Amino acid sequence: MKMVITNTDLNDILFERDLPQNFKSDKAYTESNTAIFHPKFGSSDIEDLWFEGIHITKGQTRIKEDISLKIESNYSVFEMHFTLSGSSQATTLGSKEIFRFEPQQHNLIYTKDFEGYFNFSKQEDLNNFFEVHFTEDYFQRFMNVENTVLDKFLNGIEKRSMSAMKEKNMAITPQMNLIISEIMQCKRSGLLKRLFIESKVIELFMLQLAQFETTLKEKKEVMNxxxxxxxxxxxxxxxxxxxxxxxxxxxxxxxxxxxxxxxxxxxxxxxxxxxxxxxxxxxxxxxxxxxxxxxxxxxxxxxxxxxxxxxxxxxxxxxxxxxxxxxxx
Missing domain, CATH: 1.10.10.60 (Homeodomain-like)
Structure with missing residues (x-):
């Protein structure tokens, strides 16, 4: 399960990660930290944690100049994406569709053998993101959840390499921010940490679904x-x-x-x-x-x-x- 990030201007590899199949770990979980520095685009600190079926990554990036990054991966995942601060946009190769994220926005995204570009503008504030990746096998356990939005989302991903649950991103709620903070600051270790994080990840996913479902049922007044x-x-x-x-x-x-x-x-x-x-x-x-x-x-x-x-x-x-x-x- 490999990902490569390349600077499109200079065609040099900024980041390369190769995770075990299905995010398997021979321990309760595995962690890794990666620091990236580039004289043009800035710096980034990326923290990864994974155990079978689930991969969590959080990043903090300082963008010094406008930059376009090519992203390539050879696996498929369901991704809960949370942009905590900063902004970005992504496009897939061969598609004109643009996925934009502004501060304090989230969405559920499906990617399969992703090949595309992430574009960042120079930003004074740090760009912070938090992501949870489910393997397709792990995500199967959610298939029986009765949720109209989820059903529609799953029916629409078959022929696409990247698809979002909602066309417009949703606002991160205080409860979501708290759960993300609890996951990132968890002081437990071993199996207790894994069980705590897994339970919080599922709680976060259910909050996403509930918010998506609520907005579908409501008839909102059109605002400019x-x-x-x-x-x-x-x-x-x-x-x-x-x-x-x-x-x-x-x-x-x-x-x-x-x-x-x-x-x-x-x-x-x-x-x-x-x-x-x-x-x-x-x-x-x-x-x-x-x-x-x-x-x-x-x-x-x-x-x-x-x-x-x-x-x-x-x-x-x-x-x-x-x-x-x-x-x-």
Missing amino acids: FQDIEKIHHAKYLLEQNISNPYTLIALAHEVGLNDFKLKKGFKAIFNTTVFGYLHDLRMEKAKHLLLEQERTIKEVADYCGYEYVQHFITAFRKKYGITPGKLQA
Whole structure:
């Protein structure tokens, strides 16, 4: 199962990876780290982890100049792709179809003997991605899941070398970001780590399917591109101001929409309300701070914008069914 990445300008190989058939490992799992430096395009750190049926890769790349990379692989996988930051676009050889990813977007993609190009523009911010690859054999276990979108996707991949679940990428939710963070920061080892990661990967996949299915059932009002961009900016502002959030009217004014259009558009795009999203964001961040950074309950309550600690404890218990204190015990 080989992949080769070549710089199309100079035709030199930047990265080459040859993984075992079906991602088999003679241990609970296998890990590898690769650092790439190129004087023109920049640098990249790639971390891989695999065990039979599943391969996880995460990368952090700094793009110094516009660059086109040729990608070649000799295997087929179902790929859960998450662009955490930065942007990119891909094309397959012999096709005019373009697959674009912007920050905080995800999709489910099928690739078979992929041969094509990834194009990156010079970017000030790091380009971060997280991917989970399922072999076709492993993915068979999901075939009996009753999901209209999945059925349509599987029926449409037979004659194509690359296919995406949705024509338009979906927004990564706070819950998805939390699961990705838990996978990347897992401190367990051996079989326990493998079981933890596998369970989280399946949970992440089910969240993807649920989001895809929900958007199919909803009839959304057609919005112009400018309004969609403004609503995505509103989401970004919420994420950057957890401790001191905007009021709805202030947020709408900041992005240049009226509050009705912001509320309706936000619900249509992200399948949640403005303050429902903020609440979930706060709770996911609170859980992370309590578990991973061992902050005090008072510190976390303050960070999440709660004036009274008891109000934070009540909200946290309602969300997770456990108090912050018991979670840390």
